[in-house]
Amino acid sequence: MVQLVMYPVIVLLASAASMPIVKILEEKLKFKRLKEMLATFSLALCLILLLTLHEQVLREGHLESYLPGFSLPFGVQLYVDELSIYMAIIFCGIGLLAAIFSYRYMEVDTGLDKYYGLLLTLTSGMIGVAFAGDLFNLYVFWELMCISSYSLVSFRKYRWEAVEAGFKYLTMSTIGSLISLYGISLIYGCFKTLNMRDIALRLSYAQNMFERSNVLPLHLAVVFIICGFAVTAALVPFHTWLPDAHPAAPASISAMLSGVVIKTGIYAMSRILFTSFSSVPIGSASSTHPVPIIDYGLVLIVLGVLTITIANIMVIQQKDLKRFLAFSSIVNMGYIAFGFGIAAYLLYHYPGQYHAFKLAATAASGAIMHILNHAIGKSLLFLYSGCIVHEAKTRDISKIEGIGRKMPITGISSSIGLFHLAGIPPLAGFWSKFLIIWGGLGFLEDTFLVGSTVIIVLNSVYAAGYYVWLVQRIMLNKPSTVVEKVHEAPTNMVMPVVILSTVCICLTVLLPWLIPIIEKATLALLMGG
Amino acid sequence: MQNVSQIQSIYMTAVIVLIAIGLYCIISKRELLKIVIGIEILTSAVNLNIIIMGLGDSGVDVLAQSMVVISMGIGACIAAVALVLVVDVFRHYRTTDVRKLRRLRW
Numbered sequence: 001m002v003q004l005v006m007y008p009v010i011v012l013l014a015s016a017a018s019m020p021i022v023k024i025l026e027e028k029l030k031f032k033r034l035k036e037m038l039a040t041f042s043l044a045l046c047l048i049l050l051l052t053l054h055e056q057v058l059r060e061g062h063l064e065s066y067l068p069g070f071s072l073p074f075g076v077q078l079y080v081d082e083l084s085i086y087m088a089i090i091f092c093g094i095g096l097l098a099a100i101f102s103y104r105y106m107e108v109d110t111g112l113d114k115y116y117g118l119l120l121t122l123t124s125g126m127i128g129v130a131f132a133g134d135l136f137n138l139y140v141f142w143e144l145m146c147i148s149s150y151s152l153v154s155f156r157k158y159r160w161e162a163v164e165a166g167f168k169y170l171t172m173s174t175i176g177s178l179i180s181l182y183g184i185s186l187i188y189g190c191f192k193t194l195n196m197r198d199i200a201l202r203l204s205y206a207q208n209m210f211e212r213s214n215v216l217p218l219h220l221a222v223v224f225i226i227c228g229f230a231v232t233a234a235l236v237p238f239h240t241w242l243p244d245a246h247p248a249a250p251a252s253i254s255a256m257l258s259g260v261v262i263k264t265g266i267y268a269m270s271r272i273l274f275t276s277f278s279s280v281p282i283g284s285a286s287s288t289h290p291v292p293i294i295d296y297g298l299v300l301i302v303l304g305v306l307t308i309t310i311a312n313i314m315v316i317q318q319k320d321l322k323r324f325l326a327f328s329s330i331v332n333m334g335y336i337a338f339g340f341g342i343a344a345y346l347l348y349h350y351p352g353q354y355h356a357f358k359l360a361a362t363a364a365s366g367a368i369m370h371i372l373n374h375a376i377g378k379s380l381l382f383l384y385s386g387c388i389v390h391e392a393k394t395r396d397i398s399k400i401e402g403i404g405r406k407m408p409i410t411g412i413s414s415s416i417g418l419f420h421l422a423g424i425p426p427l428a429g430f431w432s433k434f435l436i437i438w439g440g441l442g443f444l445e446d447t448f449l450v451g452s453t454v455i456i457v458l459n460s461v462y463a464a465g466y467y468v469w470l471v472q473r474i475m476l477n478k479p480s481t482v483v484e485k486v487h488e489a490p491t492n493m494v495m496p497v498v499i500l501s502t503v504c505i506c507l508t509v510l511l512p513w514l515i516p517i518i519e520k521a522t523l524a525l526l527m528g529g
Numbered sequence: 530m531q532n533v534s535q536i537q538s539i540y541m542t543a544v545i546v547l548i549a550i551g552l553y554c555i556i557s558k559r560e561l562l563k564i565v566i567g568i569e570i571l572t573s574a575v576n577l578n579i580i581i582m583g584l585g586d587s588g589v590d591v592l593a594q595s596m597v598v599i600s601m602g603i604g605a606c607i608a609a610v611a612l613v614l615v616v617d618v619f620r621h622y623r624t625t626d627v628r629k630l631r632r633l634r635w
Contacts, residue, residue: 164630
């Protein structure tokens with residue numbers, strides 16, 4: 001049963017590889033929708049497999065699987081714990097909705113077999129990143145994901161915008177992944193192993209020899225890993241590709257990119273840092289949880305505060321709806337980095353204190369919950385922008401005023417998504433921000449932590465302001481001349497939007513059931529799996 | 530053992546020089562193809578670093594060798610996608626000068 005872990009990735013890769021054959025079959029059978037159906041079917045199958053795996057992981061603890069032929073520290077290992085399966089379900093679910101949305105949205109384009117093939121490899125790469133147990137395996141799946149997303153951003157290559165943004169994205173993201181590979185190679189040089197748990201084990205044995213965090217190559221490796229993955233996670237100052245690449249992609253792909261691909265960056269970063277660079281100190285009986293050996297929490301907090309502040313200033317100047325949403329994605333990545341940063345900071349500076357560990361768990365669970373909230377809210381809004389482009393043929397915010405009155409179903413759904421992201425109290429988007437801020441305000445004597453949290457609180461209020469402003473522009477204002485003639489989008493496009501807004505409400509209602517799952521994922525991250 | 534660490538330090542300096550050349554090439558050159566070449570120099574530098582890190586008394590570690598082979602394959606994929614994009618840029622703009630790619634705002 002161990003090999004069950006590999007099935008989700010294999011299903012997606014196999015159906016991606018069979019896309020050319022399916023295209024030939026389509027021409028032979030004169031049946032138009034075969035590739036769409038194959039993509040949807042394999043994504044749905046993958047989702048079901050992941051849900052069964054989730055049940056199993058919750059029941060039995062982590063699962064692992066490795067290719068036969070090599071002994072464990074060297075072999076390719078897939079390691080599934082509560083956090084990775086949680087991330088994989090989000091990735092696969094958003095991928096499924098994007099595939100359904102593409103039925104009608106992409107029908108004007110040609111080369112759809114390549115489109116669906118790339119969508120499947122993108123999803124399988126992300127699931128692989130979530131499942132990877134060793135660093136090089138992670139890098140390979142990472143590049144699988146990145147190369148698919150470069151191709152998808154410039155999929156409509158007859159438009160200059162897509163080509164230019166695609167090249168920009170390719171250059172920046174490739175430099176980022178190469179820098180992180182350089183960091184990985186430094187780690188390999190220090191430990192002669194790439195397995196994340198093995199690295200943590202060796203660190204905890206070697207701790208007395210190292211004199212706790214006094215080693216230059218390890219510091220360099222951490223810096224390179226943070227910088228490299230921060231490019232894909234779009235943390236300021238590495239964010240400049242995102243506002244170009246996300247609007248240039250087709251709406252379904254923007255929903256994938258903004259909803260989940262950037263989350264992979266922050267997941268990979270925090271997974272490597274928390275799992276490999278934390279170790280249980282030997283000799284201190286009071287501490288039972290792993291403690292970071294390097295103060296990377298400080299770096300993540302600074303990056304997070306910088307990201308939120310600068311991106312918030314930039315959001316309000318945007319006139320293009322998709323650029324507006326892209327900048328607000330950067331803001332939300334700042335929240336997630338800030339949450340993980342607080343957790344690492346508290347664990348590093350107050351080791352062995354139960355109160356600090358509890359607060360760190362609160363902040364980290366807020367960040368993990370925010371990953372889910374933002375994935376759902378932002379893919380909803382990008383799919384909605386796809387509906388608007390499909391009907392009104394424009395993305396200018398001033399031209400689409402009052403479009404919610406003409407497209408009532410998607411309009412109401414997107415308002416729910418906007419309120420969700422703004423953090424209006426009963427909705428789930430509020431609770432994740434609240435948990436992050438609660439974690440940051442735990443130690444009132446720590447001025448750095450309290451000061452940065454206060455900046456975050458002010459930014460949250462400001463962000464809620466511009467989301468509500470957008471709701472007012474879309475839903476309440478008088479319809480402009482452009483939107484007089486538009487009507488509701490086709491059912492295949494409305495359905496994913498409505499599903500996502502229902503999920504937004506369900507998350508709020510189902511919080512008592514959701515919190516234990518997130519708690520387990522947090523403990524899997526903080527306790528080193 | 531002394532010998533191995535000497536060789537490692539020499540090659541690691543070479544890797545840092547190569548990375549500097551690659552980054553300089555990407556930042557300063559205005560020709561898209563030269564930017565792609567810069568990315569390739571970076572890839573080779575990082576691959577060289579993996580090999581050097583795997584160097585032991587009994588030759589290069591098997592893990593490092595297999596990593597570099599896969600990493601070279603990935604580098605080739607990236608180069609292919611990048612060159613396709615360069616061709617598309619040339620079709621749109623009739624030039625591969627990066628200063629002409631200014632239509633996207635900041």
